[in-house]
Amino acid sequence: MKLSQLEPGQSGIIKEFTDVEMSIKLMEMGCLPGEPIRVERIAPFGDPMAITVSGYQLSLRKLEASTIILR
Amino acid sequence: MKCDRKIALVGNPNSGKSTLFNILTGLNQKVGNFPGVTVDKKLGHCRLLDESRIQVIDLPGTYSLYPKSKDERIVMEALLDKQNATHPDVIIFVADATNLRRSLLLYTQVADLKIPIIIALNMMDLANKSGIEIAVDMLSHKLGVQVIPISASHGQGIDHLKQAIQYTSEIPVQSDTIQVKELAPGLVEKIAEEMNIHEPYSALQLAHQYDQLNFVSSEDRDRIRAIEETLSFHSQKVQAAEIIARYNFINDVLFDTLKLKEGAKRETISNRIDAVLTHKVFGFVIFFAVLFLIFQSIFSWSAYPMDLIKELFIWLGDTGHQLLPAGVLTDLLMDGVLAGLSGVLVFIPQIALLFAFISILEDTGYMSRVTFMMDKIMRKVGLNGKSVIPLIGGFACAVPSIMSTRNIENWKDRMITIMVTPLVSCSARLPVYTLLISLAVPNQTIFGFINMQGLVLMAMYVLSIVSALMVAWLMKQIVRSRERGYFIMELPVYRMPRWDNVLLTMYQKVRTFVFEAGKVIIAVSIILWVLASYGPANSQEQAERVYQSPAYTQKYAPQEIERLKASARLEYSYAGILGRVIEPVIKPLGFDWKIGIALITSFAAREVFVGTMAVIYSVDADDSNTESVLQKMRSAKNPDTGLPVFTTAVAFSLMVFYAFAMQCMSTMAVVYRETKSWKWPAIQFGYMTGMAYFASLLVYQLLK
Structure with missing residues (x-):
């Protein structure tokens, strides 16, 4: 399951990433394997999405979210 | 004289670094530029407790420390290169106490470069x-x-921090x-030895980034590349492995130093606000x-102070004469210098007001929500969610709007926004359009309520925004970015804006504009004045x-007679001669x-078009007197053909010309200041x- 497939209010736990370069940026921002992640809301036009991870909110595009595989 | 010790503030975005910088330096700060990038270089002085x-x-x-943009690369260059002018003697690492884990990731990287470091643990109150x-x-x-708890926004713990700086070894x-x-067995030692670097982490950073660091010579690059290939x-x-290792270390450190008492309360309040502010309907209503x-x-509030400034300078000029x-x-x-100065100072109210709003929006956290909401549509045309503010600001004036693009982090998005903002119909075009529309469009009402002149004016505004978006889309395809x-x-x-920060931002932006773009504006206006006042x-x-x-x-x-003379002087000035020189080029446009x-x-x-028309057609050069300019322009005849000069085709051609042409030296000066090269204003x-x-050629040839 990819993060981009979650609906607002749903959550999951990060398993791995499909893109090494993107994973570096994501991990720097606190999205680490094993970390719970929750989709808070999706922007009015359907993209990007707002997520909560390790206590704060990030916004990322669905394309970027699709590189995060959940367990 | 002993050189002052250099202290660098390093930290995550939104960690309160700038607020701390403002507290430490107050008004003793200078905003400059790092070569090659667009982020401000903020330098200042501070007195410690021992004076x-x-x-x-x-x-x-x-x-x-792995930069994702040119702006972030600055940090690496300053910290890794000991010869760099901004290489610090001591680092104050600004950590966000509410996001300590993520803050410490950067801390551990910076600490491993082995420069003396102090942690300022900010936002302790929150x-x-x-x-x-x-x-x-x-x-x-x-x-x-040393870890010093502070609250930069409340000015708490600052004296302790100063003491820590004083006593740091x-x-x-x-x-x-x-x-x-x-992390890279063999490689770190090899590079450290080859390049004569003491710290293992500095060697590893060099291995990662040598290709993008300006201070590494091309021979060194070849040597590092060779080592990397063999290994x-x-x-x-x-x-990726390094980041995971660092988080493991941080988790060990925080295991018994960080405790969460209850669920994060701030988050829920913020979430409730977001439910409204980024709502499908209310979100947009509030945003608009x-x-x-x-x-x-x-557009309108700043008109009063602007008129005051203009009148003050007219009075100064008259009194001076x-x-x-x-x-x-x-x-x-x-007439030359004073007019140029007036042309610079007249922008102050708009710049101050726009930046008051922008720094409030940034400070409260609303600006990131705007980006969040607008990203999808703006991305389609090659812009960024944050481009909305400069584009809308462009309806009033491109000058402050272009200065406000500094909030756009992505270099390419920022450049495209700067490039297209002057296309948006600014308030200076309004008098030109008003004059030309009343010349060419009958003041009639169709369907009982649609005024023809109003309709054309609206069409010009729509044209401006459509062209800006189209050009942005085109540039998205052309501009390359690494x-x-x-x-x-x-x-x-979300949090309350810090009002002293808002005031400081207003002051800084105004000062930067007056002293940097202002020089160019005054120089150009003197040249233009000489051209229009003197002749062979x-x-x-x-x-x-x-x-x-x-x-x-007698007649x-x-x-x-004075007006006729003024008109004759202009006709025989250098500007008049230039006008004749360019006539063959602009004739196909109907000019x-x-x-x-x-x-x-x-x-x-x-x-200035309206004023010049007034002088050329020798009417009283007063902006409010458009009626008489209109009369003269309407009756102007071409001496060769005897036909009217300002036909409908010419008026529309001129309007389209003013819609697209970069007829504004202040905008060019400010683009130069923001991009720090003449390349972008020239393009x-x-x-x-x-x-x-x-566009004018097309309009004139079609309507002729």
Whole structure:
């Protein structure tokens, strides 16, 4: 399951990433394997999405979210 | 003289780094530029408690030492290169107590470069409120550095921090964090030896980034590349491994130093606000209300102070002419320099107001929500969610709007926004359109309520925004960027704006504009003034003399003679000559040399077109007197053909020309200041003038 497939209010736990370069940026921002992640809301036009991870909110595009595989 | 110690502030974006910088330096700060990038270089001085002076530099906020943008690379260059002018003696690491884990990722990287470092643990008040407990002494003990809890926005703990700076040792004392050598066995030692670097982590950073660091010579690059090839070094995989290793270390450190008392309360309040502010309907209603407020303020509220400034300078000019002896020098001072100065200062109200709003929006956290909401549609045309503010601001004036693009982090998005903002119909075009529309469009109402003139004016505004979006889309295809376009962005928790910060931002932006763009504006306006006031030897005098003959003096009133003379002087000035020179080029657009003069003089500002028309057609040069300019323009005949000069085709052609052409020296000056090179203003001038030329050509040839 990819993060981009979650609906607002749903959550999951990060398993791995499909893109090494993107994973570096994501991990720097606190999205680490094993970390719970929750989709808070999706922007009015359907993209990007707002997520909560390790206590704060990030916004990322669905394309970027699709590189995060959940367990 | 002993050099002041150099202190650098390093930390994540939104960690309160700039607020701390403002507290430490107050008004003793200078905003400059780093070569090659667009982020501000903020330098300042601060006195410690023992009256010794230190130099403080605010480095761009970043999440790690692996830069994702040109701006972030600055941090790496300053810290890794000991010869760099901004290489610090001591680092103050600004950590966000509410996001300690993520802050420490960057801390451990910076600490491993082994520069003396102090942690300023910021936002302690907020952390306490939301139930985060940090055992400061234990944290300090585990990391081997001084940790000073502060609250920059309330000015708490600053004296302690100053004391810590004072007593910090000149040699690094921080504990090691991770086993750097294990990340790339063999490579770190080899590079350290080859390049004569002491610190293993500095060697590893060099291995990752040598290709993008300006201070590494090409021979060194070849040597590093060769080493990496023999050891088959995979930079990205090693980076990923490093980050995981660092988080493991941080989790160990925080295991018994960080305690969460209850669920984060701030988060839920922020979430509730977001449910409204980014709502499908209310979100946009509120956003447009905010935009409307900004638009109103820079369009109409700022008109009062702007008129005051204009009137003050007119009065100064008149008084100067009366008090000073008549002559070339007085003319230069009063009509050239003073007019240029007025042209600079008149922008102050708009800049101050726009930046008051922008810094409030940034400070409260609303700006990131705007980006969040608008990203999808703006991305389609190559812009960024944050481009909305400059584009809407462009309806009032491109100058402050272009200055506000500094908030756009992505270089490419920022450049495209700067490039297209002047296409948006600014308030200086309004007098030009008003004049030309009343010339060409009948003041009729169709279907009982649609005014034709109003309709055309609206069409010009729509044209401006459509063309801006189209050009943005085109540039998105053309402009190449090495940066990967990330959109992973923090949505900070909502908080109250810090008013002293707002005031300081207003002051800084105004000062930067006046002293940097202002120089160019004054220089250009003096050149334009000389062009319009002087001509080749005696030609102006000869032209004037005609009107002294009895044929005129008996027929016209003295005032009328003066106006005719002014008109003749302009016709025989250098600007007039230039107007004739460019006539063959602009003839296909339907313009004669008189319009050519107006095109040249209105490079100062578009609205000057109306004033120049007034002088050319020798009417009282008063902006409010458009009616009489209109009469004269309407009756103007082409001396060769006897037909009217201002036909519908010419009026529309001119309107389209003013819609697209870069007829504004202030905008060019500010683009130069923001991009720090003449390349971008030159490209902008070229493409806009080209676009204006061909659009006018098309309009004139079709309507003729």
